[in-house]
Amino acid sequence: MKTINEKIIDYIKNHQGFLIITHQKPDGDAIGSSVALGKGLKKIGKKINYFIQMPIEQNLNLFDEIQTFNKITYEEYDAVIAVDCSTWSHTYRPKQMPKFKELINIDHHITNEGYGNYNHIENVSANAELIYRLLDQLNIPLDEEMADALYTGISTDTGSFQFSNVTSETHEIAAQLYKYPFSYAELSRKLHHEKSIEQFKLYGIAVQNIKLINHNTISWTLLDYSTIQQYGGDINISDDIANIGVNIKGVDVAITLKEVEKKIYRVSLRANSECALDVSKIAKFYGGGGHDKAAGFTYRSKIEILLNKIVGDYNIAKDKRNRQQ
Amino acid sequence: MKTINEKIIDYIKNHQGFLIITHQKPDGDAIGSSVALGKGLKKIGKKINYFIQMPIEQNLNLFDEIQTFNKITYEEYDAVIAVDCSTWSHTYRPKQMPKFKELINIDHHITNEGYGNYNHIENVSANAELIYRLLDQLNIPLDEEMADALYTGISTDTGSFQFSNVTSETHEIAAQLYKYPFSYAELSRKLHHEKSIEQFKLYGIAVQNIKLINHNTISWTLLDYSTIQQYGGDINISDDIANIGVNIKGVDVAITLKEVEKKIYRVSLRANSECALDVSKIAKFYGGGGHDKAAGFTYRSKIEILLNKIVGDYNIAKDKRNRQQ
Numbered sequence: 086m087k088t089i090n091e092k093i094i095d096y097i098k099n100h101q102g103f104l105i106i107t108h109q110k111p112d113g114d115a116i117g118s119s120v121a122l123g124k125g126l127k128k129i130g131k132k133i134n135y136f137i138q139m140p141i142e143q144n145l146n147l148f149d150e151i152q153t154f155n156k157i158t159y160e161e162y163d164a165v166i167a168v169d170c171s172t173w174s175h176t177y178r179p180k181q182m183p184k185f186k187e188l189i190n191i192d193h194h195i196t197n198e199g200y201g202n203y204n205h206i207e208n209v210s211a212n213a214e215l216i217y218r219l220l221d222q223l224n225i226p227l228d229e230e231m232a233d234a235l236y237t238g239i240s241t242d243t244g245s246f247q248f249s250n251v252t253s254e255t256h257e258i259a260a261q262l263y264k265y266p267f268s269y270a271e272l273s274r275k276l277h278h279e280k281s282i283e284q285f286k287l288y289g290i291a292v293q294n295i296k297l298i299n300h301n302t303i304s305w306t307l308l309d310y311s312t313i314q315q316y317g318g319d320i321n322i323s324d325d326i327a328n329i330g331v332n333i334k335g336v337d338v339a340i341t342l343k344e345v346e347k348k349i350y351r352v353s354l355r356a357n358s359e360c361a362l363d364v365s366k367i368a369k370f371y372g373g374g375g376h377d378k379a380a381g382f383t384y385r386s387k388i389e390i391l392l393n394k395i396v397g398d399y400n401i402a403k404d405k406r407n408r409q410q
Numbered sequence: 411m412k413t414i415n416e417k418i419i420d421y422i423k424n425h426q427g428f429l430i431i432t433h434q435k436p437d438g439d440a441i442g443s444s445v446a447l448g449k450g451l452k453k454i455g456k457k458i459n460y461f462i463q464m465p466i467e468q469n470l471n472l473f474d475e476i477q478t479f480n481k482i483t484y485e486e487y488d489a490v491i492a493v494d495c496s497t498w499s500h501t502y503r504p505k506q507m508p509k510f511k512e513l514i515n516i517d518h519h520i521t522n523e524g525y526g527n528y529n530h531i532e533n534v535s536a537n538a539e540l541i542y543r544l545l546d547q548l549n550i551p552l553d554e555e556m557a558d559a560l561y562t563g564i565s566t567d568t569g570s571f572q573f574s575n576v577t578s579e580t581h582e583i584a585a586q587l588y589k590y591p592f593s594y595a596e597l598s599r600k601l602h603h604e605k606s607i608e609q610f611k612l613y614g615i616a617v618q619n620i621k622l623i624n625h626n627t628i629s630w631t632l633l634d635y636s637t638i639q640q641y642g643g644d645i646n647i648s649d650d651i652a653n654i655g656v657n658i659k660g661v662d663v664a665i666t667l668k669e670v671e672k673k674i675y676r677v678s679l680r681a682n683s684e685c686a687l688d689v690s691k692i693a694k695f696y697g698g699g700g701h702d703k704a705a706g707f708t709y710r711s712k713i714e715i716l717l718n719k720i721v722g723d724y725n726i727a728k729d730k731r732n733r734q735q
Contacts, residue, residue, distance in 0.1 A: 332603040
């Protein structure tokens with residue numbers, strides 16, 4: 086197993102007060118990493134505060150330690166530790182930052198440019214992998230809640246060990262976490278399957294509205310404004326809706342339109358692993374962004390025009406690749 | 411890591427010809443275990459045949475080795491090896507069994523009573539865990555297809571590392587399999603997410619038809635005969651439909667009715683982990699079977715009568731438990 090930057094380990098060993106922060110809209114990895122790090126450092130006598138954006142998503146409000154978030158009890162810190170934050174501007178932090186001497190940046194996004202005074206940036210599946218190692222290097226034993234928090238980070242950032250970011254080491258760490266007697270089965274169900282009835286209904290309608298076009302290579306679906314309102318608003322649209330289309334056999338590009346305000350659509354694009362079209366180019370054309378396989382943007386015109394644009398670009402990309410082969 | 415029965419290891423070392431069989435309607439673990447075992451034994455010069463029920467489910471038809479299934483080239487075997495078969499009657503085997511000297515039984519179901527001359531029965535997540543160890547004890551190196559086959563067994567029998575059967579050792583084995591350069595991400599997508607458009611449509615309708623009863627503690631849904639026919643028949647009803655209900659927050663029991671013939675319903679019952687009702691009792695009452703959290707049966711009367719029976723039994727079970735606490 087690789088090691089965490091020894092300068093960070095030494096700095097933590099030799100100092101007392103730390104403020105833990107993470108990115109805006111914290112996800113399972115942000116919260117899990119923060120909880121495990123904070124609880125661990127408290128165990129070796131450090132003075133720890135957290136400043137983390139609330140409210141925590143209901144599915145992730147799983148740890149007693151969350152009760153101690155945002156109780157700022159110190160005026161000054163030896164260091165702020167930013168976990169899982171690819172850029173400084175993406176951190177969630179007090180408007181008036183308290184005094185601190187150093188900024189420690191621990192992150193697993195390779196695009197991170199190293200905004201800290203001390204940095205550990207490494208391309209692993211989840212930030213929780215790095216926190217696991219850091220605690221191990223500091224000889225801090227885990228407890229059930231810490232193991233649970235690290236598992237939450239890994240499980241959510243890997244889609245339960247299914248994404249291409251998983252490595253041998255991801256499973257080695259999971260094997261260690263299984264030595265703590267937590268019910269990971271029930272946790273997995275909560276993290277990956279549990280939905281409210283409204284979330285399920287919106288999912289079901291998105292499935293029902295799917296249409297296949299361009300010889301069944303492109304799927305699109307729409308949740309219209311009144312449907313979204315009927316089931317409690319767009320807060321009840323679960324992320325997995327965007328992935329339905331690319332899991333249909335034969336489909337290369339999936340388009341999901343959510344009419345969040347009247348005639349204003351939030352659009353998600355997904356491409357399967359062998360798709361010739363880079364969907365981030367479509368997203369950028371409409372002022373959005375993303376990756377070649379997953380991108381998004383806001384759209385305010387006729388749906389038909391958008392579908393024609395995507396079909397056109399898809400067929401050109403496919404044709405170009407066919408001629409190159 | 412525990413070891414496989416040394417008598418089995420010695421018997422394999424000292425003999426040449428083996429017929430590999432598994433259970434009827436082979437699933438991912440049955441096929442994955444068979445492929446990895448058979449390919450492995452061929453690597454050390456053994457004469458291997460397979461007798462396995464065809465056709466293989468499309469999602470599982472992933473291995474070149476499947477091309478060699480059911481090509482019976484020997485008249486006599488030193489042993490038949492049954493993998494993943496909890497009982498002898500559940501095996502799929504030739505009507506006229508060829509001659510064989512011994513029967514080796516390798517299985518992970520604790521209910522297995524040891525019908526072989528040599529038995530290794532151990533309660534692990536997937537039979538593939540046992541095959542991994544057996545190959546390791548025989549010093550047989552894996553190749554990509556074998557690693558892929560073992561991963562398929564583990565991933566399908568654990569719901570991608572989410573079921574309560576997962577242990578530290580399950581992840582330790584996965585960590586080893588990741589040393590072979592296979593795309594487990596694409597494999598996981600195929601095993602756990604890919605559906606045909608018809609399967610998705612039926613899933614979506616099942617979601618849309620969900621009704622919550624008994625103060626939202628019980629969900630039920632129906633796929634009626636004409637809907638099932640419209641989307642190509644019950645072969646297109648995916649297994650995960652039965653689990654929708656118990657993944658709705660607050661629901662304890664989920665009832666799924668599939669009208670497979672006119673007025674004949676295949677019923678699946680699921681209970682969440684804290685449910686007071688043992689759903690296998692309902693299933694047995696109607697001539698079916700299963701476990702306390704997952705059971706099924708065939709039903710031929712009015713749906714309302716069935717719902718009343720389940721609601722009644724559920725409330726009694728809950729009341730009884732409340733009074734005991």
